Amino acid sequence: MRSLGVYMRKSGILLPIFSLPSNYGVGSLGKEAYDFVDFLVKSGQSVWQVLPVTSTSKKEYYSPYKTNGAFSGNYDLIDIDMxxxxxxLSLDLINSIDMSKYQTDPRYVDYDKTRNLKQEILYKAYENFISGKFYLEEEYADFCNENIFWLDEYCKYMSLRKINNDLPYWEWDKISDFDELSEDKNVDIMKDYKNLFDYHKFLQYKFYSQWLKLKAYANKNDIEIFGDIPIYISQDSSDFYFHKEMFLIDKNGEPSSVSGVPPDEFSSEGQYWGNPLYDWKYLSADRYDWWMKRIKKSFDIYDILRIDHFRAFESFYSIDKATKDAKSGEWIKGPGKDFFDILSKEVPNANIIAEDLGIITDEVRDLLDYTGYPGMKVIQFGFNSDSKNLNLPHMYYKNTVAYTGTHDNKTLVEWLETTANTAQMEYAKKYLRLETYDKYTEALIRSVLGSCSDLSIVPIQDWLDFGAWARINTPSTVGINWKFRLLQGELDEKLVEYISDTSGIYGRYIER
Structure with a gap:
């Protein structure tokens, strides 16, 4: 296959939507998102990389990598002002709300409080929607028809989940089977169910309409949206609930083994993710139809798509669900080239990036070469061996995406602080001539931008010299992640000048 990667020399910034400033406790698809597009343009950038924007759940600590529906949008990100x-919604309603009760610290998302606030407001918008002319909008009907292949199942699941106190399906007690829904037996539950079903349709409609308008604005300004598709979905999801046949399950219809990775650069204990694993033999029988639809849907909202944990298509790590021991799992063969042969026919010229970090074998490298997709390079991994380390910038090649760090990495400031007085740091000082810079982070950023990789990505925290407190995610931990937020005014003209000047030195500044 020919390369499907990016061809021009470009650079971009990694910033999750939830990290944008907002008056409602979490970033949204409104004015601040449009302002960030303008910031990228002024800084000469070409790409805005985000994290998955699918719906999240409290049960999974609001992780964007464990969604309630693979095709869903995260309704927490719907902009209220729009x-x-x-x-x-009326301004009187918004002005009557004491926002201080819902925002403990503007630096971090308090998801429980934020969701309570926004659900209260969004439900009022829904009531106004169904009681007025909005409900008859042709655009709404078109959205429901075009997305019927996933939307109804997702709304069914989320409705009964809400009736059962927002618990995952295996903890439902009020009603646990859709066959139980009938006017005769459960009049009150049926009424609630129908209302919640329509409410979740409304939320998805509004998310997608706001997202597509934002994407259109970005594209009009020559900014590409770089999205992320998690390879796995949550057990607590409409996808698993309605399509258990797609997964490796036991006689009770529950996952027989689950996902994770063995010990690696991110964790000495390995990582227990706990997602259901795919039955690739079953999926291959219908040409991976669910996956093809999922990727096509992703390209409706993204211009570039990162396939998370690409190596699992060659071999995936299987952990016994009972033990939860990531050290004692086993590798099992994935679908390999067959999947990507079909993908290249179903989605020709797809602009896909392969997340090929972690334990990578020759077989995985062969599969990556076969697809032609760009892989990833992370400079933080470059100083733990010798000059042949593939994450050192002089070892990069064009068809790659170069990073100072990903959402799973430490910020550069944290990395420098925790690497101090080690052999890694001594090597980094020699390689980057760190002492010649006022701030060491600039040396690392310049090295990534100066590499021959077609695309370089720098998280906004690294441009801002933020420390450990600004880290997005620490693998193998829960409850402390996906919370970092920017404050109003931090994306100022001084930062624009720093980014544009540094990008321009290495031929990555795009003139508009």
Whole structure:
């Protein structure tokens, strides 16, 4: 296959939507998102990389990598002010809310409080939607028809989940089977169910309409949206609930083994993710139809798509669900080239990036070469061996994406602080001539931008010299992640000048 990667020399910034400033406790698809596009343009950048924007759950600590629906949108990100502009909410209602009760610290998302706040507001918008002319909008009907292959199942699942106190299906007690839904037996539950079903349709409609408008604005300004598709989905999801046949399950219809990775650069104990594993033999029988639909849907909202944990398509790590011991799992063969042969026919010229970090074998490298997809290079991994380390910038090649760090890495400041007085740091000082810089982070950023990789990505925290407190995710931990937020005014003209000048030195500044 020919390369499907990016061809121009470009650079971009990694910033999750939830990290944008906002008056409602979490970043949204409103004004601040549009302002960030403008910031990228002024800084000469070409790409905005985000994390998955699918719906999240409290049970999974709001991780964007464990969604309630693989095709769903994260309704926490719906912008409230845009709903006011549409006439779905009144300013009087918004002004009557004491926002201070919902925002403990503007630096971090408090998901429990934020969701309670936004659900209260969004439900009022829904009531206005169904009681007025909005419900008859042709655009709404078109959205429901175009997405029927996933939307109804997702809304069914989320409705019964809510009726059962937002618990995953295996903990439902009020009603646990859709066959139990009938007007005769459960009149009250049926009424709640129908209302919740329509409410979740409304949330998805509003998420997608706001997202596509934002994407159109970005594309109009020559900014590409770089998205992320997690390879696995959550057991607590409509996908698993309705399509258990796609997964490796036991006689009770529950996962027989689950996902994770053995010990690696991120964790000495390995990582127990706990997602159901795919039955690739079953999926191959219908040409991976669910996966093809999922990738096609991803390209409706993204211009570039990172396939998370690419190596699992060659071999995936299987952990006994009972032990939860990531050290004692086993590798099992994945679908390999057959999957990508079909993908290249179903989604020709797809602009895909392969997340090929962690334990990579020759077989995985062969599969990556076969697809032609760009892989990833992370400079933080470059100083733990010798000059042949593939994560050192002089070892990069064009068809790659170069990073100072990903959402799973330490910020550069944290990395420098925790690597101090080690052999890695001594090597980094020699390689980067760190003492010649006022701040060491600049040396690392310059090395990544100066590499021959077609695309370089720098998280906003690294441009801002933020420390450990600004880390997005620490693998193998729960409850402390996906919370970092920017404050108003931090993306100032001084930062624009720093980014644009540094990018321009290495031929990555795009003139508009």
């Amino acid at each position: 709903l006011v502009e549409e006439g779905l």
